[in-house]
Amino acid sequence: MDKKELFYSIARPNIRDLEEYDPGPVSPELVRISSNENNLGVSEKAMEAIINAVSECNRYGDSRCDGLREKLARKYGTSPDRFVIGNGLDGVFTMLGRAFIRPDDEVVCGELTFSVYAEMAEIMGGKAVRVPMTEDMGLDVDGFIRAVTDKTRMVVFCNPNNPTGTAVGAGEIRKMLDAVPEGVLFVLDEAYIEFADESVADGMTLLDEYPNLMVCRTFSKVYGLAGLRVGWIAGDAELMRYLYKVREPYVVSVPAAAGAEAAIDDTGFLTRSVDTARNEKKRFYDFFRSNGIKFISSQTNFILLPLGDISAPLRDGLLKEGIIVRLLRFRGSGIIRITVGLPEENTLLMEKFMKVYDAACRVA
Ligand SMILES: Cc1ncc(COP(=O)(O)O)c(C=O)c1O
Structure with a gap:
């Protein structure tokens, strides 16, 4: 052979x-x-923190990034155990796949959206179910609801959506969350939310109401740290425990965690x-x-x-x-x-x- x-x-x-x-x-x-x-470019504050952290690189860092999680918890008025930090959001989606997707599970996502969702499903032996876009190239909220079957394990809704730039408001997100059974995980990817206006849903404000909701954000876009590779997901603390079971220890490097922490403060x-x-x-x-x-x-x-x-x-x-x-x-x-x-x-x-x-x- x-x-x-x-x-x-x-x-x-x-x-x-x-x-x-x-x-x-x-x-x-x-x-x-x-x-x-x-x-x-890179925020001056983040750059300084990254450089200072290099001298600590002989040590493993704080595996779960407690400092960063505490800072995020203060910023969003919730508790640190609701956050999991990943090696970019790409790393977060790897964890989601490893923790939740079984062979033949369906993952519902947009027809024209960030490609990693479908790849996550397929790598795990699941199936991506792509919901056709609306005529004006938005994600179709009713189409997402119709696409959910008894095989659906996860819905991934990108808001605002890459690559269309379109977005929906809180009413539309609630409509989907109310329609989806509680055993279906609903992942809201808000990688670009900071650029959006007030009409766009802020998933962090919905977390307490919907235990199956998870919200993803990244330091790669508005924070200017794409090369550092830090992203996070927030959800019910009980649900987050399963991500920790599959999360690689020390997956976020010491300078990356330090840079992300400092970037939050550089308003x-x-x-x-x-x-x-x-x-x-x-x-x-x-x-x-x-x-x-x-x-x-x-x-x-x-x-x-x-x-x-x-x-x-x-x-x-x-x-x-x-x-x-x-x-x-x-x-x-x-x-x-x-x-x-x-x-x-x-x-x-x-x-x-x-x-x-x-x-x-x-x-x-
Ligand atoms: C919608 C969306 N989600 C996630 C990511 C991945 O971001 P990260 O750099 O945090 O892996 C991107 C990157 O382009 C994106 O567009």
Whole structure:
């Protein structure tokens, strides 16, 4: 047997044909507006704490990140035992899969949403049930309710949703929570919530009412710490115990925990990040409107352009200009996701955009 066949036969059947994650081209020379990072950089306070923590790296840290959990508990007016800290939210979803998903379980998620939910289900031998998007490319609340069957173990609702930037209010989240049986776990991924306006649900305010609800947030987006890898999940303390059973000890490094703790206190950095994203989004909306470019209004730090066949040549053309945006697919058609960058980066994109767009239209 050749090596390829041999190793294929050794790998678990449900992961053999999974696609590996493709981050797309990244290079320091490019204007990077493809991964929904915070291009303002790292908060000074977080940086100082990370550097100071390096001198403690000969020791294992505090395995459960008690300092960070206590700080989060104070911020959200609840108790530390309701939080579990992970190696980014990606790490949190690994824990959710390991703790709760059995073979053949169904995980309900959006048709066009963050890809990790479906992967988590499939890696564990479960099945992702993808709910078709609404006509205006939002997540379909009634569709989510209809998709729940007696095989459903978990519902994952991304609010605001990546990559559409759409979001729903508390009434819609309650409608789903009231309809879903208590034995179905409801995971609300709020990775981008800080960028949203008041009309968008804040899952943390619903935790006490719904014991099957869990809320996820991350330090990778508004906090500007994507490379540090810290995310968290909050839920009923009894439920969180099962995540601790599968959580790798010391999974969050000492500098990562210290940086995240300090980042919470840097309110000036947070305000600047939110304001920049909001102001720059308005500039983009005006630009797209005045040039007749289709876009979806966003509650996040990115904007989706459903441009179909123009998308691939547009991405390639922008890459030649030194700007990297994200090309994704929806129902066989291309879509472009642009992260709202620094004002000067956005200005550069706007300067180059129409020339590249017109050329892309000719190719498409
Ligand atoms: C909706 C959503 N959830 C989770 C994540 C993962 O975040 P982290 O960097 O904390 O793993 C992302 C990252 O892009 C995301 O868009």
